[in-house]
Amino acid sequence: MSQYSEALFDTSVLPSAIETDDADILLSFYEMFIEVTRESWLQLPITPASSELSRVRDITHKLKSSAASVGALRLRSALQSLEQQAADQQATGITEHIAQTALVVAESLNAVQAHVDLIK
Helix, strand or coil: CCCCCCCCCHHHHHHHHCCCCHHHHHHHHHHHHHHCCCCHHHHCCCCCCHHHCCCCHHHHHHHHHHHHHHHHHHHHHHHHHHHHHHHCCCCCHHHHHHHHHHHHHHHHHHHHHHHHHHHC
């Protein structure tokens, strides 16, 4: 069970935000989200030194905004928490926090991909 109470993926968020139900447009956004999230997450240091916390903060901030815009609400919350820890320069426990967030990243990407597969 996740420590985050938000929905894993709310399919109503993106269509509402961009004011369209056009499948091709939505697919484009979702596929870009999946690609960028995967690539960006791979850039995140898994066991960051204190000097790398600003990089963790920057990456999680960018991903948090993307997750919110497509409706990956649990991921947004997880990234927000990790971003705050990095912004507060709290290196203790951050490796475990990154590992926990990685699980939410994987769950969220799977949920978005499953939705993409449905609307294709």
